[in-house]
Amino acid sequence: MKAVILAAGEGLRCRPLTLTRSKVMLPVADRPILEHVIRSLEQNDIKDILLIVGYEKERIMNYFKDGVDFGVNIQYVEQKTQLGTAHAIEQARSELAGEHEFLALNGDNFIEPQVISDLIESRRGDATILTVKTEHVSGYGVVRAEGTKVLEILENPVSEVSHLVNTGIYYFSSRIFDFIGQTPLSPKGEYAITDTLQKMIESGTEVSMAATRSWWLDAVYAWDLLRLNSVTLGKMGKNVPSTAVEDGAYIKGNVSIGRNTIIRSGCYIVGPVMIGDNCDIGPNAVILPSTSIGNNVSVDAFTNIRNSIIMNDVRIGSHGYVSDSVIGSNCHMGPYFITETGTNLNIIMNEELHQAGKLGTIIGDDTDVGHRVLVKAGIMISINCRIGSGNIVDQALHRGTLVL
Numbered sequence: 001m002k003a004v005i006l007a008a009g010e011g012l013r014c015r016p017l018t019l020t021r022s023k024v025m026l027p028v029a030d031r032p033i034l035e036h037v038i039r040s041l042e043q044n045d046i047k048d049i050l051l052i053v054g055y056e057k058e059r060i061m062n063y064f065k066d067g068v069d070f071g072v073n074i075q076y077v078e079q080k081t082q083l084g085t086a087h088a089i090e091q092a093r094s095e096l097a098g099e100h101e102f103l104a105l106n107g108d109n110f111i112e113p114q115v116i117s118d119l120i121e122s123r124r125g126d127a128t129i130l131t132v133k134t135e136h137v138s139g140y141g142v143v144r145a146e147g148t149k150v151l152e153i154l155e156n157p158v159s160e161v162s163h164l165v166n167t168g169i170y171y172f173s174s175r176i177f178d179f180i181g182q183t184p185l186s187p188k189g190e191y192a193i194t195d196t197l198q199k200m201i202e203s204g205t206e207v208s209m210a211a212t213r214s215w216w217l218d219a220v221y222a223w224d225l226l227r228l229n230s231v232t233l234g235k236m237g238k239n240v241p242s243t244a245v246e247d248g249a250y251i252k253g254n255v256s257i258g259r260n261t262i263i264r265s266g267c268y269i270v271g272p273v274m275i276g277d278n279c280d281i282g283p284n285a286v287i288l289p290s291t292s293i294g295n296n297v298s299v300d301a302f303t304n305i306r307n308s309i310i311m312n313d314v315r316i317g318s319h320g321y322v323s324d325s326v327i328g329s330n331c332h333m334g335p336y337f338i339t340e341t342g343t344n345l346n347i348i349m350n351e352e353l354h355q356a357g358k359l360g361t362i363i364g365d366d367t368d369v370g371h372r373v374l375v376k377a378g379i380m381i382s383i384n385c386r387i388g389s390g391n392i393v394d395q396a397l398h399r400g401t402l403v404l
Contacts, residue, residue: 001120002099003046006088007034007107008054008079012350014222016364016382017328019399022056024107025063026225027311029232030274030292032063033219034107036232038070043113044120046103047072050095052088054079084190085168086183093177104193105169110228114214115169122210123171124148127197129209130169132216140218141166141194143209150207153194164209166194167216175205221354222362222380225326229309230290233272249282258295276312300335308360317371325360334371334389342377348396349380364399 011023018026024034041049049072053060057078067074077091089104096102103119105111119130129150131143142162144152154161176196183196201207217228239256246265253271257263261275264282273287276295281287285299288306293299297310300318309326316322317335324341327333339360347354356378363381370389375381382399391403 001046001101001103002048002050002096003041003103003105004050004052004089004092004096005034005037005105005107006052006085007060008052008057008082008088009108010055011108013220013354014225015349016362016380016399017222017225017326019383020056020328020365021059022108023219025056025059026108026219026222027292027294027309028110028219028225028228029236030276030294033110033228034060034064035070036110037105037107038064038067038072038074040111040113040116041103042071044116046116049074050092051076051107052079052091053077054082082190084186084188085193086180086191086196089172089193090177090180090191096174099174101171101173103169103171105167108219109168110215110217110219110232111169112214112216115167115212115216118212118214119169119171119210122148122208124208125206126173126175127200127205127207128171129153129197129207130167130171130216131164131209131211132167132213133163133211134165135163145209148208148210150197150201150209152201153198155192155194164211167212169216171210176200179203179205221349221356222326223356223359225309226290226307226324226359229292230272230307233274233290233292236272236274238271246283253289294329311365323360324358325362327363328365328367328383330365331363331367331369333369334373336372337369338374340374340377345378347378347380 007024011018014023025032079088079091141155143164144162179196179199182199183191219225238254244257245263248265249263249267251269255271256274258277261279266284267282269287274292278296280298284301286304290307291305293310294312296313298315303320305322307324308322311329313330316333320337322339325339341360343358345356359378361375361379364383367385369387372390374392376394381397384400385397387403
């Protein structure tokens with residue numbers, strides 16, 4: 001069986017991180033979300049994968065290439081204009097010629113291998129939707145069902161008609177393409193696969209549902225990456241090469257340290273923590289649980305990092321404090337850089353109000369910060385910003401902002 005992975009969109013609600021990469025390439029435990037999806041498919045012996053790409057496609061293709069390094073065979077299909085999920089699947093029609101069945105799923109949701117197993121084992125008829133049962137369904141599409149028979153698919157319902165969330169992971173027979181051709185254009189100007197499925201239901205074609213209790217996590221906003229990161233790190237083992245740790249450093253719990261990384265004397269690291277290749281940590285730095293640090297990162301003396309994602313090629317100066325934050329690639333923070341953490345924060349993005357349960361800051365790629373800078377809780381800093389020394393950043397900074 002082949003799998004079609006939808007990876008063409010940007011992920012607007014994950015800006016500023018997606019200004020330079022698509023959402024599927026955002027790192028969780030030092031790997032792109034899409035890599036976790038591909039590895040879950042491979043572990044279920046699904047090795048032929050069609051990747052539907054579009055936005056920042058070169059970054060995806062350069063990373064995964066033909067898939068051989070991941071134990072799979074990848075073909076790429078470009079969705080030149082992002083016109084919805086049904087339109088994206090339609091792009092793979094010719095590559096799926098002769099296939100009687102296939103899986104289709106989003107590339108920007110973290111899943112465990114068991115999620116795929118649950119769908120394969122429960123598939124039936126011409127279409128099966130994988131669901132998860134959750135108390136809070138706001139912002140998600142839900143499925144109303146009778147047993148395993150799907151009666152209706154509702155996108156963002158006003159009232160709680162169901163607690164079965166549509167995960168966006170599907171089994172299809174080749175008949176799905178007949179119904180994609182009948183899919184109406186939505187008010188958003190897209191052809192949605194949920195509208196296709198509703199057409200199938202209305203025609204009397206059986207659409208079934210399967211359920212999973214395994215991990216399926218969606219990063220709707222940039223700050224949701226912190227939860228995905230925490231869950232993923234919590235499942236990893238310990239890998240600490242003896243040559244990586246100087247005398248006097250203390251490491252506790254599940255900590256993974258990459259190649260050519262040095263943990264200097266006096267460092268205190270408590271897992272789960274993942275540190276990539278070619279990093280220089282300390283001396284006397286503190287790295288606390290649910291933190292992932294990418295490749296080629298330096299963290300100077302007496303800096304404290306907790307529950308954060310630090311992407312590749314970042315330097316954080318001495319005496320800093322970073323908590324509940326995501327720092328993009330190629331950022332440089334001077335000494336005494338501090339992120340403030342808050343809870344139940346109201347954040348305006350794209351002229352809409354959103355709420356973050358707990359957050360420090362989100363900083364886009366290629367941003368330079370001077371020494372003794374404080375970033376207030378919930379502040380979003382875009383790419384290519386320059387913040388001079390001694391500033392308190394208490395409002396969002398747009399792309400290329402200079403703060404003297």
